[in-house]
Amino acid sequence: MSVHRRLAPFADRVLPWAASGAMFAALWSVFLYVPNERTMGPVQRIFYFHVNCWWAAYLGFFVAAGASGLYLWRGRSEHDWLARAAVEVGMLFCTIGLVTGPIWARPIWGTWWTWDPRLTMAVILWTIFSVYLVLRSSVRDDPEITRYAAVLAVVGVLDIPLIMISVRLWRGIHPSVISAPASKGGLEDPRMVVALLVTMVAFALLFAWLLWLRYEGLRLRDALHRVEDQMGEVAR
Amino acid sequence: MSAPGFWFLFAGYGVVWSLLALFLMHLGRRHRILERELRELEARLPRQPVP
Numbered sequence: 001m002s003v004h005r006r007l008a009p010f011a012d013r014v015l016p017w018a019a020s021g022a023m024f025a026a027l028w029s030v031f032l033y034v035p036n037e038r039t040m041g042p043v044q045r046i047f048y049f050h051v052n053c054w055w056a057a058y059l060g061f062f063v064a065a066g067a068s069g070l071y072l073w074r075g076r077s078e079h080d081w082l083a084r085a086a087v088e089v090g091m092l093f094c095t096i097g098l099v100t101g102p103i104w105a106r107p108i109w110g111t112w113w114t115w116d117p118r119l120t121m122a123v124i125l126w127t128i129f130s131v132y133l134v135l136r137s138s139v140r141d142d143p144e145i146t147r148y149a150a151v152l153a154v155v156g157v158l159d160i161p162l163i164m165i166s167v168r169l170w171r172g173i174h175p176s177v178i179s180a181p182a183s184k185g186g187l188e189d190p191r192m193v194v195a196l197l198v199t200m201v202a203f204a205l206l207f208a209w210l211l212w213l214r215y216e217g218l219r220l221r222d223a224l225h226r227v228e229d230q231m232g233e234v235a236r
Numbered sequence: 237m238s239a240p241g242f243w244f245l246f247a248g249y250g251v252v253w254s255l256l257a258l259f260l261m262h263l264g265r266r267h268r269i270l271e272r273e274l275r276e277l278e279a280r281l282p283r284q285p286v287p
Contacts, residue, residue, distance in 0.1 A: 042241040046248040053252070092259045096252055103248040107241060210259070217266055224273055231280065 004078075004219075011212040019209045022202035029195040038188065046104045048195055052203040053097040054122075058160050059207060060090020061129065065157035068150035077222060080146055083153055085214035087132050089207060094126050109173070117170035121163045128156035140225070 030048045037044035067083035070076070101119070102112040113119070135149045162169075167176045187193050 040241075043244045043248075045245055049249065049252050092255065096255050099251045099255070100248045103244055103251065107244050210263075213263055217263065217270065220270055221273075224270065224277065227277060231277075 015209045015212060019205040022205045026199040026202035029198045034191050034195045035189055040108055043104060043107050046100055048199045050097060050100040050104060052199045053093045056203045056207045057090045057094035057097055060086045061157050064090060064153045068153040071150050081215055081218040084136055085211050085218055087129055088214055089210045091129050098126055116172035116174050117166040118163055118172050118174040121159060121166050125159045
């Protein structure tokens with residue numbers, strides 16, 4: 001039995017409900033469970049979704065890079081569908097992260113945007129994977145373009161470690177909340193850590209569900225095109 | 237909650253749900269295209285005689 005067949009019952013029946021339930025729990029924890037942060041006030045609650053959007057985006061791009069590497073090595077369509085689906089879902093979360101960041105920054109920093117190293121690297125990441133999507137936007141997949149896109153995904157993901165270390169490496173103004181102690185801008189209340197973890201689980205499940213939906217779409221589209229091609233050959 | 241902070245919070249979560257909804261609508265549109273292509277393919281298939 002293939003991995004796809006084993007996953008299908010769980011992904012079709014359990015995952016949507018699990019993701020929805022976890023997202024309700026995440027909203028409850030963010031709006032009703034955690035206390036207001038002392039200096040930033042209510043706007044700090046954007047943090048729980050903003051950070052997890054970025055983690056979901058990183059997860060998407062790492063999955064895409066891994067699947068692209070496998071596609072380049074073994075040339076199997078399944079790996080390409082997974083890579084493409086992961087980039088699309090990753091780009092959704094990357095875009096949400098890029099938009100929610102300035103909404104938090106405006107009342108806290110007094111500006112919507114600054115070319116801080118981490119922010120700049122994040123825009124570069126978004127641009128790299130936007131190019132990937134442009135390359136893959138044709139209706140029929142060209143094998144050469146698919147290979148170029150796979151190489152781009154493998155190379156593009158190298159930007160993520162740079163984003164992670166950019167705060168320490170270039171001393172930008174972007175806060176480093178997760179790794180910092182509470183006295184230096186970290187999470188000051190244990191309930192904030194709980195809310196962050198609940199939201200992380202919700203985003204992981206949402207990511208998995210969206211990835212599955214998109215993967216299935218690409219798999220069915222490919223099957224359809226194969227049948228159309230076979231019919232065309234028979235007609236000739 | 238203070239009013240300005242509340243509005244930024246509202247805008248932030250509004251963006252999150254709007255973009256998620258747009259993505260789901262995009263997936264739905266692709267699914268409908270796939271269904272239409274499938275119906276077209278079915279129409280092109282030669283009909284089998286009913287036994």
